[in-house]
Amino acid sequence: MKMSALKNLFIWPVLVITGFFSLLPLIWLLLSAFVPENSLALLKPNLKFLPTLENFSGLVQASGRSTGTIQVSRIWIWFFNSILLAVGGTFLHLIIDSMAAYAFARRSFPGRNLLFGLIVGSLMLPQMVTLVPLYLLLIRLGINNHLAGVLLPGLADAIGIFLLTQFMRTLPIDMEDAARLDGISEWRLYTQIIIPLSVPGLTALTIFSFQGIWNQFVLPLIVLQRSQSFTLQVGLSYLSQTEFGFHYGWIMAGAFIMILPVFMVFFLFQKNLDKGLRIYSIHPS
Amino acid sequence: MSQKFLRFTVCFVFLSILLSACGVSPTMESNNNEVVVRYYRRGYVEGGTDVGTVTIRQAVDQFMTEHPNIQVEIVGIPWTEEGTAKIEAALLTKTDVNLISLANVSLPGYVERGLISPAEDFMSEEDKADFLPGALEASTVNGKVYAWPLWVTAVAIYGNNALFEERGVNIPTIDSPWTYEEFVAAAQQLTFEREDGSQVYGFSTPSMPGMFGFLPMLYMDGGRVLSEDVSTFVQNQPNGISALQKIADLSLKYHVTPPDFGAVDQASVVEQFKEWQNVAMIMETPATLANLEDAAFDFSVIPPPVGESGEIVTTGGFGMFAVIDVEDEAVENASHLLAQYLTSTQVSLDVEGWQRAPGLRKSNTSYATTPARELIVQLVPYGVFEPSANISSEVTSQYNAAIQSVLLGQKTAEEALNEIAPVYQAELK
Amino acid sequence: MKLHWKKSQLIWSYFFILPAFFFFIVFRLYPLLHVFVLSFQKWDIQGAKWIGFKNYEHLLNSQLFGMAFWHTLLYTVLVVSFWMASAFGIAFLLQSFHQKIKNLFRGLYYLPHVTGVVVLSLTWAWIYEPQIGLFNHVIKWAGGQPVMWLQDPNLALWSIILSSILVIPGSGVILYSAAFAALPTAFEEAAELDGANRWQKIFFVFLPLLKPTTLYLLVIYTIAGFQVFDRVYLMTGGGPVNATTTLMQLIYLTAFRDANYGLASAQSAILFFAVCSVTFLTFRLLRVDFTYQV
Structure with missing residues (x-):
C-alpha cells in the first residue's frame, strides 16, 4: 500500500478521532459555558445555540460575595488568590531554581553530583505520600489556612532545577573565565552574565511553573480552609460539590475563567516552548 | 561584594515575607481586649442569599453589636463528609475552631475525644429551666450537658x-x-x-x-x-x-x-x-x-x-451548638456567650426568619407561623430519635x-x- | 584529576544551592521521614502514642484498604499502558507528516495538559451526568437507555479510567516525537535494506532505540497513576459504595475526615513502597542506565 493511501485511509482517521476525544472536554466546556443553561438541561428538541454570557453573570452572583473590607464576588477573590500564588510562586521558583542550577551546571564543589542526584532522584518519589506530615508541619509553622502554606512547600522544585541545569550546561564556558579575569564578583557573574544568557530556559520555566502552580489542587484543598483564602481551583470544586448542584452552566463558566490565564501564558510563550517541553513535559495529567 | 550580598539577602527575605503576608490572611487581627470566636457552620455560604445564611449572618452581627469586644468569624462548610474533613483539619490546630453546630448523633464522639467544653457549667438556672427536658437530654453525654440545644427537626x-x-x-x-x-x-x-x-x-x-x-x-x-x-x-x-x-x-x-x-x-x-x-x-x-x-x-x-x-x-435530629475546648479561657467564654445567644428566645425575636425548625425553649413559640410549619410541629412527636453511640x-x-x-x-x-x-x-x- | 577548591569559591557555591536545599529539606525530606514515624503512632489531637505495628496490622485486615489498593493498581496498569501505547502510536503516525501539521497536532494533544486535571474532571463529571450529560444525551438520541456512568458501582471506576485514557497524554506524544526526530536515519535505512516490514521496524528498530524515552515516561506515568486523586475526588469522591476509592482518596479520608493520622501515614508508607518497588522493577526490566538525558 502506498504511503498516501495509508495516510488517507488509516492515519488521518486515527489522528482525527483521538484528537476529537482528547479535545472533547474542552469543546464541551466552551459550549456549556456560552449556551443558556436551560437549553442544555432540558433536552428540548428546539435547541438554539445562541451564545450568551448569562452563565458568567449567574456564576458571579451565585458564588456569593466576600464579607471583608473588599466586597466583590468570591470568584474574583479566588481568581486574585490564584494569580497571586502563581505569579509570586513562579517568581520565587525562577530565583531559587536558577541559583541552584547555576551552581550545579557551572561550578564545581564537593558533593555536587551527589546533591544533584538527590534532587533528580526526588522526582522518582511519589510526592503525595507526604501529605499528612506536611499538613502537620504547616500547622506547626502557623501557615495553614494561608496562601504561604501552599506557596512555600512548592518551592522545593526538583524539576525546575533539573531543567535549568540542563539548559545552563549548554552555555559556552569561556565567557565565564573571561569575566572572572575581569575581576567580576561571583554574584554579578550570576546576575549579569548567566541570567541574561539563560533567558530561553527561564522563559520555559516560567510557563511550566505558572501552569503547575495554577493547576495545583491537593495541597490548596487541604491547606486552605476558609473560603476567602481559596484558590480558583479549590473554590470552584467546592461550589460544584455543594451549592451549585445542577448548575453545570455556571461551573463550566468558572472552568472557562480557570483556563484563560494558563492558555494565555501558553500561547504567548508557545514559541519558546519546544526546547523546554522536551525536558519539562513530565507532569502527567 | 559583601554589601551587595547583604542587599540581596535582605531583598530575598523581604520578598518572601511580603509574599506570604500578602496571602489573604483569614486570621483577624486581635488586639488585647478583643476576642475572636471562629464559628464553623454547615451550609453557611459567605455572602450567600439563602435564608439560613442571611439569618445566621444577622444574628451574629446583632451579637457583635451587643458585645463589641468579641469578633465572630463564620466559616461555612458543607453538610457532606467534606465538611467533617474541614472541621477535623481545623481541630488539629487547636485554635482555628471555637464553636461548631452539630446534630445530637455526633456529640458523643466529640465529647469522648475530649474536645468539648461542657455547656452545663455556663448555663444559667433560667436557661436550664427554660430548655425542654428532651432537649437537654439529647445534649447530655455521661450525665453532663455538653451542648446548647437549638431546635429539633422532623423530616x-x-x-x-x-x-x-x-x-x-x-x-x-x-x-x-x-x-x-x-x-x-x-x-x-x-x-x-x-x-x-x-x-x-x-x-x-x-x-x-x-x-x-x-x-x-x-x-x-x-x-x-x-x-x-x-x-x-x-x-x-x-x-x-x-x-x-x-x-x-x-x-x-x-x-x-x-x-x-x-x-x-x-x-x-x-x-x-x-x-x-x-x-x-x-x-x-x-x-x-x-x-x-x-x-x-x-x-x-x-x-x-x-x-x-x-x-x-x-x-430528624436535635440541632445544637458545642464549644470547643481551647486553652484560651476568654475565647471559650465568648464562644459560650455566642452559643447562649444563638439558642435564646431573644434571637428569634431579633432576627426575622431565624426559626427554621421548632425551637427547644418553653418560651420560644416563634416557629409555627404558617400551616406548613404547623404540620412540622405536629410531626415532631412522631419522631424516632435513636440513642447516639460513639x-x-x-x-x-x-x-x-x-x-x-x-x-x-x-x-x-x-x-x-x-x-x-x-x-x-x-x-x- | 585532583581538584583544588578555593574557600571563597566554595562558600559561593553552597550559597547558590542553599535556598533550594532549605526548601527541600524542610518540605520534602523531613515530611518523608516523618511519615514513617507517624505510621507507628496513634496520632490524634491530644498527641502521639507509640503503638508499634498496629496500624499496619489494621491495614492487613482491612477490606477497604485491599479494595483501594486493587482499584489503584487497576487504574494504573490500564491507564499507563493505554497512555504509553497511544503516545508512542500517535508520535509514530505523526512522523510521516509535514512539520507544520506535526506541530499543529502536537499542540492539540498538549492543550488538555495545559488545562489541568481539575477542569478536565469537572467537565467529565458534567459529560457523565445521568440526566442531562452529553453521553446520555447522545445515547438517548440514539434510542438507548441512560447509563449511570458514575452512579453505578460496577461502572464508576471504568468511567474514571475511560476519562483518563480518552485524553491522549500530550506530554508523551511530544517526548516521543522529539525522540523520533532525534533518531539517526541510518538504522531505519539499514532495516529497510534488509527488507524489514513496518511492524518489524517498530519492534526491532524504533522500540529499542527509544528505550530511554519509554523508560522515562513509564516511570513518570506509573508514579502519577498510583497517586491518582484529583479526578476521583472531583468525579465520585470515592463512591458509590467505595467502588472508586483509590489509595490517595483513602489516605485523604482517613487523615482528614476520620482524623486518623497514624493510620493514614501507614497507608502512605505502603503506597510509597509500592511505587518505589514498581519503579525499581521497571528500571531492572528495561535495563537502561538512567542518564538524566531525555
Missing part, C-alpha cells in the same frame, strides 16, 4: 402542588396519612413524560453517604438501627430489613425515582424539585421548607408514609456504603445489613 415529604393537581393526586393529611402502598401508587401516578418529552419523576431524596434523606422510612416497619440500651445493632432484624428494601424498591421495582437516586446530593435534589420541577415529591428536612417558603414555591407538607408499624414515623467514622462510612449498595441494587437489604451487622456490633463493644 417530611414536600410535594409540588402544581404537579399534584396536574396528575390528579390528592394530598394526604396528618390524620389520614398514606400507607406505603398508597405512597407508591401516588409516586407512580406522578411519574410521567411531559408533552415536550422531558421526564417527571414521582419521588427523590438525598442519598449520598453522610446525608441520607430517607431515614424516617427506615423506621416505618417498626425496626430500629440500635437497641434501646445501645448495646446491639438490630437493623438486620426483619422489620429493619423490610423497610430498607421498600426504600430501594422505589427505584429498583417501581421506577418512580430519577436515575441518580442512590447517589444524589442534597443540592441536586432540591434543585430538581424547586427549579426544574421534574421531581414531584422530595423527603427533606425543615431547612428546605424555609428555603421553599422564601422562594414563594407552591408546595405542601406531607407526612412520611406509614408502614407495618401502623403509625406515622419521622426522624461509632468511628470509618465504620460509619462502611455502614453508609452498605445502605447505599442496597439503594443501587448491588445487594438486597438482607445481605447488606447482615454483612455490616458484625462490623457495627464490634464498635458497640
Whole structure:
C-alpha cells in the first residue's frame, strides 16, 4: 500500500478521532459555558445555540460575595488568590531554581553530583505520600489556612532545577573565565552574565511553573480552609460539590475563567516552548 | 561584594515575607481586649442569599453589636463528609475552631475525644429551666450537658402542588396519612413524560453517604438501627430489613425515582424539585421548607408514609451548638456567650426568619407561623430519635456504603445489613 | 584529576544551592521521614502514642484498604499502558507528516495538559451526568437507555479510567516525537535494506532505540497513576459504595475526615513502597542506565 493511501485511509482517521476525544472536554466546556443553561438541561428538541454570557453573570452572583473590607464576588477573590500564588510562586521558583542550577551546571564543589542526584532522584518519589506530615508541619509553622502554606512547600522544585541545569550546561564556558579575569564578583557573574544568557530556559520555566502552580489542587484543598483564602481551583470544586448542584452552566463558566490565564501564558510563550517541553513535559495529567 | 550580598539577602527575605503576608490572611487581627470566636457552620455560604445564611449572618452581627469586644468569624462548610474533613483539619490546630453546630448523633464522639467544653457549667438556672427536658437530654453525654440545644427537626415529604393537581393526586393529611402502598401508587401516578418529552419523576431524596434523606422510612416497619440500651445493632432484624428494601424498591421495582437516586446530593435534589420541577415529591428536612417558603414555591407538607408499624414515623435530629475546648479561657467564654445567644428566645425575636425548625425553649413559640410549619410541629412527636453511640467514622462510612449498595441494587437489604451487622456490633463493644 | 577548591569559591557555591536545599529539606525530606514515624503512632489531637505495628496490622485486615489498593493498581496498569501505547502510536503516525501539521497536532494533544486535571474532571463529571450529560444525551438520541456512568458501582471506576485514557497524554506524544526526530536515519535505512516490514521496524528498530524515552515516561506515568486523586475526588469522591476509592482518596479520608493520622501515614508508607518497588522493577526490566538525558 502506498504511503498516501495509508495516510488517507488509516492515519488521518486515527489522528482525527483521538484528537476529537482528547479535545472533547474542552469543546464541551466552551459550549456549556456560552449556551443558556436551560437549553442544555432540558433536552428540548428546539435547541438554539445562541451564545450568551448569562452563565458568567449567574456564576458571579451565585458564588456569593466576600464579607471583608473588599466586597466583590468570591470568584474574583479566588481568581486574585490564584494569580497571586502563581505569579509570586513562579517568581520565587525562577530565583531559587536558577541559583541552584547555576551552581550545579557551572561550578564545581564537593558533593555536587551527589546533591544533584538527590534532587533528580526526588522526582522518582511519589510526592503525595507526604501529605499528612506536611499538613502537620504547616500547622506547626502557623501557615495553614494561608496562601504561604501552599506557596512555600512548592518551592522545593526538583524539576525546575533539573531543567535549568540542563539548559545552563549548554552555555559556552569561556565567557565565564573571561569575566572572572575581569575581576567580576561571583554574584554579578550570576546576575549579569548567566541570567541574561539563560533567558530561553527561564522563559520555559516560567510557563511550566505558572501552569503547575495554577493547576495545583491537593495541597490548596487541604491547606486552605476558609473560603476567602481559596484558590480558583479549590473554590470552584467546592461550589460544584455543594451549592451549585445542577448548575453545570455556571461551573463550566468558572472552568472557562480557570483556563484563560494558563492558555494565555501558553500561547504567548508557545514559541519558546519546544526546547523546554522536551525536558519539562513530565507532569502527567 | 559583601554589601551587595547583604542587599540581596535582605531583598530575598523581604520578598518572601511580603509574599506570604500578602496571602489573604483569614486570621483577624486581635488586639488585647478583643476576642475572636471562629464559628464553623454547615451550609453557611459567605455572602450567600439563602435564608439560613442571611439569618445566621444577622444574628451574629446583632451579637457583635451587643458585645463589641468579641469578633465572630463564620466559616461555612458543607453538610457532606467534606465538611467533617474541614472541621477535623481545623481541630488539629487547636485554635482555628471555637464553636461548631452539630446534630445530637455526633456529640458523643466529640465529647469522648475530649474536645468539648461542657455547656452545663455556663448555663444559667433560667436557661436550664427554660430548655425542654428532651432537649437537654439529647445534649447530655455521661450525665453532663455538653451542648446548647437549638431546635429539633422532623423530616417530611414536600410535594409540588402544581404537579399534584396536574396528575390528579390528592394530598394526604396528618390524620389520614398514606400507607406505603398508597405512597407508591401516588409516586407512580406522578411519574410521567411531559408533552415536550422531558421526564417527571414521582419521588427523590438525598442519598449520598453522610446525608441520607430517607431515614424516617427506615423506621416505618417498626425496626430500629440500635437497641434501646445501645448495646446491639438490630437493623438486620426483619422489620429493619423490610423497610430498607421498600426504600430501594422505589427505584429498583417501581421506577418512580430519577436515575441518580442512590447517589444524589442534597443540592441536586432540591434543585430538581424547586427549579426544574421534574421531581414531584422530595423527603427533606425543615431547612428546605424555609428555603421553599422564601422562594414563594407552591408546595405542601406531607407526612412520611406509614408502614407495618401502623403509625406515622419521622426522624430528624436535635440541632445544637458545642464549644470547643481551647486553652484560651476568654475565647471559650465568648464562644459560650455566642452559643447562649444563638439558642435564646431573644434571637428569634431579633432576627426575622431565624426559626427554621421548632425551637427547644418553653418560651420560644416563634416557629409555627404558617400551616406548613404547623404540620412540622405536629410531626415532631412522631419522631424516632435513636440513642447516639460513639461509632468511628470509618465504620460509619462502611455502614453508609452498605445502605447505599442496597439503594443501587448491588445487594438486597438482607445481605447488606447482615454483612455490616458484625462490623457495627464490634464498635458497640 | 585532583581538584583544588578555593574557600571563597566554595562558600559561593553552597550559597547558590542553599535556598533550594532549605526548601527541600524542610518540605520534602523531613515530611518523608516523618511519615514513617507517624505510621507507628496513634496520632490524634491530644498527641502521639507509640503503638508499634498496629496500624499496619489494621491495614492487613482491612477490606477497604485491599479494595483501594486493587482499584489503584487497576487504574494504573490500564491507564499507563493505554497512555504509553497511544503516545508512542500517535508520535509514530505523526512522523510521516509535514512539520507544520506535526506541530499543529502536537499542540492539540498538549492543550488538555495545559488545562489541568481539575477542569478536565469537572467537565467529565458534567459529560457523565445521568440526566442531562452529553453521553446520555447522545445515547438517548440514539434510542438507548441512560447509563449511570458514575452512579453505578460496577461502572464508576471504568468511567474514571475511560476519562483518563480518552485524553491522549500530550506530554508523551511530544517526548516521543522529539525522540523520533532525534533518531539517526541510518538504522531505519539499514532495516529497510534488509527488507524489514513496518511492524518489524517498530519492534526491532524504533522500540529499542527509544528505550530511554519509554523508560522515562513509564516511570513518570506509573508514579502519577498510583497517586491518582484529583479526578476521583472531583468525579465520585470515592463512591458509590467505595467502588472508586483509590489509595490517595483513602489516605485523604482517613487523615482528614476520620482524623486518623497514624493510620493514614501507614497507608502512605505502603503506597510509597509500592511505587518505589514498581519503579525499581521497571528500571531492572528495561535495563537502561538512567542518564538524566531525555
